Amino acid sequence: xxxxxxxFEKPLMELDKRLDxxxxxxxxxxxxxxxxxxxQEQCRQLEAAIYGTLSPWQRVQLSRHADRPYTLDYIAALCxxxxxxxxxxxxxxxxxxxxxxxxxxxRPLVVVGHQRGRTVAEKVRRxxxxxxxxxxxxxxxxxxxxxxFRRPVVTFIDTQGAYPGIDAEERGQAEAIARNLRxxxxxxxxxxxxxxxxxxxxxxxxxxxxxxVLMQENAxxxxxxxxxxxxxxxxxxxxxxxxxxxxxxxxxxxxxLALGVIDSVIPExxxxxxxxxxxxxALVGDAIAQHLEELAALPLDELLARRLAKFRRMGExxxxxxxxxxxxx
Amino acid sequence: MAVRAIRxxxxxxxxxxxxxxxCQEILFRKEVERRLFVCPKCGAHxxxxxxxxxxxxxxxxxxxxxxxxxxxxxxxxxxxxxxxAMRLAEARCKTGHREGVICGTATxxxxxxxxxxxxxxxxxxxxxxVVGEKLTRIIEHxxxxxxxxxxxxxxxxxxxQEGVLSLMQMAKVSMALGRLRAAGxxxxxxxxxxxxxxxxxxxxxxxxxxxxxxxxxxxxxGPRVIEQTIREKLPPGFQRAEFLLEHGMIDLVVxxxxxxxxxxxxxxLLCD
Ligand SMILES: [Zn+2]
Numbered sequence: 389x390x391x392x393x394x395x396f397e398k399p400l401m402e403l404d405k406r407l408d409x410x411x412x413x414x415x416x417x418x419x420x421x422x423x424x425x426x427x428q429e430q431c432r433q434l435e436a437a438i439y440g441t442l443s444p445w446q447r448v449q450l451s452r453h454a455d456r457p458y459t460l461d462y463i464a465a466l467c468x469x470x471x472x473x474x475x476x477x478x479x480x481x482x483x484x485x486x487x488x489x490x491x492x493x494x495r496p497l498v499v500v501g502h503q504r505g506r507t508v509a510e511k512v513r514r515x516x517x518x519x520x521x522x523x524x525x526x527x528x529x530x531x532x533x534x535x536x537f538r539r540p541v542v543t544f545i546d547t548q549g550a551y552p553g554i555d556a557e558e559r560g561q562a563e564a565i566a567r568n569l570r571x572x573x574x575x576x577x578x579x580x581x582x583x584x585x586x587x588x589x590x591x592x593x594x595x596x597x598x599x600x601v602l603m604q605e606n607a608x609x610x611x612x613x614x615x616x617x618x619x620x621x622x623x624x625x626x627x628x629x630x631x632x633x634x635x636x637x638x639x640x641x642x643x644x645l646a647l648g649v650i651d652s653v654i655p656e657x658x659x660x661x662x663x664x665x666x667x668x669x670a671l672v673g674d675a676i677a678q679h680l681e682e683l684a685a686l687p688l689d690e691l692l693a694r695r696l697a698k699f700r701r702m703g704e705x706x707x708x709x710x711x712x713x714x715x716x717x
Numbered sequence: 718m719a720v721r722a723i724r725x726x727x728x729x730x731x732x733x734x735x736x737x738x739x740c741q742e743i744l745f746r747k748e749v750e751r752r753l754f755v756c757p758k759c760g761a762h763x764x765x766x767x768x769x770x771x772x773x774x775x776x777x778x779x780x781x782x783x784x785x786x787x788x789x790x791x792x793x794x795x796x797x798x799x800x801x802a803m804r805l806a807e808a809r810c811k812t813g814h815r816e817g818v819i820c821g822t823a824t825x826x827x828x829x830x831x832x833x834x835x836x837x838x839x840x841x842x843x844x845x846x847v848v849g850e851k852l853t854r855i856i857e858h859x860x861x862x863x864x865x866x867x868x869x870x871x872x873x874x875x876x877x878q879e880g881v882l883s884l885m886q887m888a889k890v891s892m893a894l895g896r897l898r899a900a901g902x903x904x905x906x907x908x909x910x911x912x913x914x915x916x917x918x919x920x921x922x923x924x925x926x927x928x929x930x931x932x933x934x935x936x937x938x939g940p941r942v943i944e945q946t947i948r949e950k951l952p953p954g955f956q957r958a959e960f961l962l963e964h965g966m967i968d969l970v971v972x973x974x975x976x977x978x979x980x981x982x983x984x985x986l987l988c989d
Contacts, residue, residue, distance in 0.1 A: 703846030
């Protein structure tokens with residue numbers, strides 16, 4: 389059951405509470421059964437009204453929702469035999485990124501993703517899903533493992549961004565991210581990227597180069613957080629400015645599909661992944677399975693050529709060629 | 718492909734005085750110029766225009782610009798206090814350049830190289846689709862001609878006004894550098910003040926050899942963002958070139974007067 393309600397979700401709160409009481413009953417009287425049906429119908433209508441027309445800013449808030457499934461929830465539900473592997477072999481194990489070997493619908497693969505925490509203690513331990521360089525280096529180590537043993541890679545993206553801290557800078561945050569971009573680009577095994585929450589800038593992209601980049605309907609992906617953008621351009625972090633920035637930056641899955649940055653949008657049940665995690669996870673699983681199958685059919689050289697060609701074109705709509713020479717001073 | 722030569726022209730109406738941003742000393746421009754825009758008092762390496770950079774690194778008259786006709790299109794229709802298109806027009810007027818990076822080929826002490834020089838005065842040297850495209854194309858030219866590549870970075874990072882398209886340029890350029898690497902061609906990354914964000918976290922740190930100018934600010938997160946996050950004062954010298962050298966992130970800190978010689982020497986040691 390939902391634990392946290394965003395402002396625009398508040399109308400659902402009372403309804404959810406009553407529904408929960410009725411659902412928990414071992415046996416229901418005919419009156420209770422009728423009331424349950426009535427409330428469920430009411431709930432569906434309210435969900436349609438609330439989630440049917442979300443603004444970009446509301447989607448940003450949903451992408452960060454405390455009840456949304458996180459990477460380990462996806463792995464637990466979709467994979468068997470998950471063996472988490474730890475450490476970058478240089479400095480430490482970064483709990484903000486998790487990864488390991490697993491079996492997905494019978495197929496062994498390497499899975500890596502950002503991991504936020506649920507409880508306060510876990511949030512702190514996982515640094516709110518903001519990786520340090522050792523997190524990216526662990527991810528790279530696992531990517532290379534996948535390459536050596538010809539296992540496909542699936543990554544889950546869910547971070548506000550790479551951690552901006554003294555230690556992270558000392559150990560080369562920029563270098564760790566840059567190296568992952570270069571290495572993922574040439575990794576000789578299929579890569580599927582799924583943006584399941586917040587795709588925050590370079591910290592997200594460092595796990596985000598793939599043959600397929602998929603994005604859940606209410607996930608977001610941006611060069612900067614809307615709040616950060618508002619702070620730079622207007623010097624204020626008010627919700628109104630952030631809402632403006634969320635729209636201006638084009639951060640929703642539909643926007644990114646139109647811009648050619650992602651390959652496909654994975655639908656979420658009406659009400660979102662945070663209200664219906666099992667159904668949302670199943671949809672993600674089906675999408676991964678479908679794309680894995682398509683990619684497995686491609687020869688490796690063809691796979692890499694297509695990956696290269698895809699990223700080579702990124703941003704072409706923002707490029708113009710002018711005829712005349714520019715007058716130099 | 719468009720090709721054009723760049724001349725070094727003394728800007729008209731430039732003040733004969735300059736202020737050093739580091740020690741605040743008022744300096745005589747001609748004297749500073751003679752010292753390659755290094756402060757005679759404190760040794761600070763002042764920021765350069767693209768023309769100044771080329772003038773002090775490449776052999777006279779050898780630079781041939783590539784892809785000079787590429788310019789940015791406001792793909793998102795981004796308007797904050799000003800429309801992005803207006804910001805671009807202003808940057809063009811201010812710098813005399815169409816975009817935030819100038820790429821081309823030249824010789825450095827007789828060695829042919831492919832070059833990219835960021836223009837920090839052009840919207841903070843931010844990397845949008847055109848900057849990413851020009852860098853990628855010059856890498857591709859280097860691949861075709863088997864030339865080494867040298868980039869002089871000076872950038873605040875990705876260009877916000879192009880949204881996630883600018884973020885993807887990090888991927889595009891890093892991918893091209895991966896191909897250059899696979900082809901066995903050297904890439905020298907010269908990090909100049911300042912190189913942060915998405916430019917540091919892509920082409921900036923991917924050099925076979927990473928060099929930096931003294932005291933250059935280099936990092937992923939900007940110092941102000943870090944201060945706000947950790948709510949502490951940053952240690953002195955944090956994210957400066959010498960700090961990165963000490964932490965193993967760059968190979969060399971090179972004074973500007975030695976840069977041409979060191980670049981040429983490194984290319985010789987790698988390619989001869
Ligand atoms: Zn000075």
